[in-house]
Amino acid sequence: xxxxxxxxxxxxxxxxxxxxxxxxxxxxxxVFVLLAxxxxxxxxxxxxxxxxxxxxxxxxLSGKLTILPDPILIGKYSEVLxxxxxxxxxxxxxxxxxPVLFFGGFTSSLAAFAFAKMRFRGKDTFFMALLAxxxxxxxxxxxxxxxxxxxxxxxxxxxxxxxxxxxxxxxxIFFLRQNxxxxxxxxxxxxxxxxxxxxxxxxxxxxxxxxxxxxxxxILWFMGIWNDYLAPVIFLRNEDKWTLQVVIKSFNSxxxxxxxxxxxxxxxxxxxxxxxxxxxxxxKVIVQSVAISGIK
Amino acid sequence: xxxxxxxxxxxxxMAKREERWAWLFILPPFIGFCxxxxxxxxxxxxxxxxxxxxxxxxxxNMAGFRNYHDILTDPKFWKAMANTIIYMIGxxxxxxxxxxxxxxxxxxxxxxxxFTTLYYIPVVSSLVAVSIxxxxxxxxxxxxxxxxxxxxxxxxxxxxxGDEAMVKVAMIIFMTWKGLGGTIILYxxxxxxxxxxxxxxxxxxxATGLQLFRYITLPLISPITFYVLITSMIGGWQVxxxxxxxxxxxxxxxxxxTIVFYLYQKAFAQNQLGYGCAVAVILAIIIFIITAINFSNxxxxxxxxx
Numbered sequence: 001x002x003x004x005x006x007x008x009x010x011x012x013x014x015x016x017x018x019x020x021x022x023x024x025x026x027x028x029x030x031v032f033v034l035l036a037x038x039x040x041x042x043x044x045x046x047x048x049x050x051x052x053x054x055x056x057x058x059x060x061l062s063g064k065l066t067i068l069p070d071p072i073l074i075g076k077y078s079e080v081l082x083x084x085x086x087x088x089x090x091x092x093x094x095x096x097x098x099p100v101l102f103f104g105g106f107t108s109s110l111a112a113f114a115f116a117k118m119r120f121r122g123k124d125t126f127f128m129a130l131l132a133x134x135x136x137x138x139x140x141x142x143x144x145x146x147x148x149x150x151x152x153x154x155x156x157x158x159x160x161x162x163x164x165x166x167x168x169x170x171x172x173i174f175f176l177r178q179n180x181x182x183x184x185x186x187x188x189x190x191x192x193x194x195x196x197x198x199x200x201x202x203x204x205x206x207x208x209x210x211x212x213x214x215x216x217x218x219i220l221w222f223m224g225i226w227n228d229y230l231a232p233v234i235f236l237r238n239e240d241k242w243t244l245q246v247v248i249k250s251f252n253s254x255x256x257x258x259x260x261x262x263x264x265x266x267x268x269x270x271x272x273x274x275x276x277x278x279x280x281x282x283x284k285v286i287v288q289s290v291a292i293s294g295i296k
Numbered sequence: 297x298x299x300x301x302x303x304x305x306x307x308x309x310m311a312k313r314e315e316r317w318a319w320l321f322i323l324p325p326f327i328g329f330c331x332x333x334x335x336x337x338x339x340x341x342x343x344x345x346x347x348x349x350x351x352x353x354x355x356x357n358m359a360g361f362r363n364y365h366d367i368l369t370d371p372k373f374w375k376a377m378a379n380t381i382i383y384m385i386g387x388x389x390x391x392x393x394x395x396x397x398x399x400x401x402x403x404x405x406x407x408x409x410x411f412t413t414l415y416y417i418p419v420v421s422s423l424v425a426v427s428i429x430x431x432x433x434x435x436x437x438x439x440x441x442x443x444x445x446x447x448x449x450x451x452x453x454x455x456x457x458g459d460e461a462m463v464k465v466a467m468i469i470f471m472t473w474k475g476l477g478g479t480i481i482l483y484x485x486x487x488x489x490x491x492x493x494x495x496x497x498x499x500x501x502x503a504t505g506l507q508l509f510r511y512i513t514l515p516l517i518s519p520i521t522f523y524v525l526i527t528s529m530i531g532g533w534q535v536x537x538x539x540x541x542x543x544x545x546x547x548x549x550x551x552x553x554t555i556v557f558y559l560y561q562k563a564f565a566q567n568q569l570g571y572g573c574a575v576a577v578i579l580a581i582i583i584f585i586i587t588a589i590n591f592s593n594x595x596x597x598x599x600x601x602x
Contacts, residue, residue: 031400039414049429065443107324114321133333137534139556140576144336167328198317227422229537245424252428268425279420291485
């Protein structure tokens with residue numbers, strides 16, 4: 001019996017590694033080369049963006065194909081960072097990020113807990129109503145929202161971007177609910193018997209258990225808010241309140257006329273860095289959770 | 297109130313308590329749903345029948361279907377509609393590329409992970425920033441693309457963003473580049489879910505590589521294809537940012553404008569808020585119908601593993 005098991009394992013190993021024919025190996029090399037070419041094509045524009053940000057105007061406007069900046073000019077980065085509107089844009093974006101992620105993360109996970117682990121009438125109806133909103137394009141509700149925020153006098157502040165998020169995010173509720181299904185409900189019954197309140201069960205048992213999933217969702221949400229442009233451009237009437245993406249867009253309109261592409265590219269590079277760093281650090285979990293949402 | 301009482305008569309005190317807490321826990325998203333979704337939808341539908349500018353009275357300027365009539369007879373709307381549909385040519389292109397690339401990555405196993413990262417970078421990058429970047433890449437005089445074309449052929453490349461036909465090609469290239477990584481990740485997960493013995497069994501039966509792809513891979517990743525199709529079509533109808541950043545005014549003779557771009561201009565540049573709401577309602581109806589069609593055709597080609 002055990003002999004057979006070993007035998008099978010051996011076979012499997014051979015099938016996996018040793019049995020790769022020359023033809024297959026040659027195929028691997030071809031695939032690798034093709035993928036590498038594709039990857040270079042994908043990343044090249046971004047490299048070009050970084051390169052341009054270090055170039056002099058003369059080099060940029062030479063019309064010749066040059067990638068390496070010569071001479072290397074770093075002044076554009078300090079120029080961008082010394083512009084008040086740019087730093088202000090980053091600050092405004094952060095002022096939206098922090099409350100939304102904090103309160104929105106809390107309300108979303110609490111609702112997800114209720115939907116996954118508690119019994120109440122109207123559960124499915126509420127959930128389907130929420131879920132249906134994912135399909136409704138923002139473009140459909142943006143005019144009424146704009147009017148609503150104008151009437152409330154919010155368009156001179158960041159509130160139109162902060163308040164809706166604090167009520168929770170439907171995709172996150174959906175994702176966390178799926179995640180909670182894999183955690184046994186007996187935990188809940190046990191805690192209730194110990195006299196734990198419903199909020200206590202969420203706070204002390206289920207929140208710690210969904211920490212990882214919630215964290216990943218919050219990273220993705222952070223990126224979404226960071227990169228959001230349509231809502232800020234519609235709702236923010238006051239230039240002082242512009243978020244980073246709106247500032248960059250205005251840089252583009254303003255400095256393209258002066259052909260200051262190095263400055264525009266430097267600003268764009270800085271705006272991409274935070275999401276890129278987050279992506280590189282949390283790649284594995286981000287990729288996993290995106291893939292899961294597709295399979296479910 | 298009355299109904300609630302009679303409904304909860306049969307429930308134990310404990311179950312009642314649980315229910316009350318649960319309602320409290322889902323209250324924030326529910327309020328958010330009412331304020332920022334349900335109410336705006338009702339509002340948009342109502343306003344779509346009014347010649348409302350935001351300054352005049354909404355209910356005092358009700359005009360029946362006049363907004364809808366004006367929209368459907370506006371050549372600009374149809375142009376925006378046509379452009380939006382043309383851009384969707386990028387969806388099947390992106391799907392085919394993604395399937396090929398993810399199969400390659402899957403074949404290389406752990407080595408392929410580097411590629412996943414590289415292909416995914418555009419997805420996490422800010423749409424505004426990369427639109428600005430690509431406007432620069434497509435620049436007629438000094439852009440990267442035309443510099444390459446000139447270096448290779450000695451000829452001057454096309455006016456990517458200025459020419460009425462080329463701007464569409466440019467936008468499709470851009471959108472494919474931006475979205476490819478996301479689709480690759482989904483297909484990769486789908487491919488890794490296919491049990492290896494399916495292939496082994498088929499190989500023993502003498503199936504060729506192409507047959508393996510046609511009769512095993514393709515059907516078993518069809519749920520992913522369905523998901524990608526649905527989400528990218530819903531997204532495809534809402535293209536806006538790249539058009540505004542790369543062309544500013546919607547391109548030469550409105551050649552790059554999309555429906556949302558049209559809506560945005562009407563509502564926020566020309567203050568025709570009622571008219572804009574009517575465009576929004578039309579957009580919502582289109583998306584709803586297309587999604588419904590996709591779902592009803594699902595059985596014909598989407599296979600499930602179990």
